[in-house]
Structure formats: C-alpha cells, structure tokens
Amino acid sequence: TLEYIGEYTCIAENEGGVMSDMINVTVYVPPPEIQIIPDQTVTQGLNVTFICIATVGFGLSYLWSIPHLNCIDCGPVALNVPTITLTDVSNEAQGLYTCTATDFVNQIITT
Numbered sequence: 001t002l003e004y005i006g007e008y009t010c011i012a013e014n015e016g017g018v019m020s021d022m023i024n025v026t027v028y029v030p031p032p033e034i035q036i037i038p039d040q041t042v043t044q045g046l047n048v049t050f051i052c053i054a055t056v057g058f059g060l061s062y063l064w065s066i067p068h069l070n071c072i073d074c075g076p077v078a079l080n081v082p083t084i085t086l087t088d089v090s091n092e093a094q095g096l097y098t099c100t101a102t103d104f105v106n107q108i109i110t111t
Helices: none
Strands: 006-014 017-025 034-037 048-054 061-065 083-086 098-102 108-110
Touching: 048 098
Parallel strands: none
Antiparallel strands: 006 017, 034 048, 048 083, 061 098, 098 108
8 A cells, every 4th residue: 555655674683794775665556547427418407417436546636627617718627526516407518528537646537
C-alpha cells in the first residue's frame, strides 16, 4: 500500500564491522477506470442523475463537462463530485456529458 513508499536502510553489524545499504520502494498506482452510468433517455420536465464511477484510484477529483452549461469562452464545469442531478430537464440538456477523474498522482481518465 501507499504508506510503504520511501527509502529504507538495512544495517548489518557484527564484530567485523557495520555495513548498510539503501533501497527505494515505489508503489504502482493504476490509473482510475471510470464510467458514467446510466446512459438515459429522459422525459422533458423530469430529473436525471448521472454517476461517474471510479473503479480504481485514490484521492479522486472530478471535472464534468456539461453541454448546456458550456459557452464559447468557458471550459468544463468544475463540479468536484462524482454525481450530478439535472432537474426539470429540457431539450437544451441534450448532448454528450463527460466526466474526467484525476487521482492523487495526477493520472487522468475521461469518459
């Protein structure tokens, strides 16, 4: 696990003297795997919830791209939550929603 990352020193000592050597322990953290569930067709006027599920990753932050909230001069909507709910859905809410998850070592995955 991540708490084992770092440098370790091994020291051996006997009547002949002292020897030491260092090793470095690195822990591989796989990138987050995410999916947005569910793909939905929603009746106008109802609410819809999208969930960005990360199956791997630690310390995740989220960035949603929501089509009807974007404009020419602005980027994705910074909603640092894995779940978004749209209320009173209208035709303007149609489009491709993306969720970008970034883990604590800045590995990025988008869906």
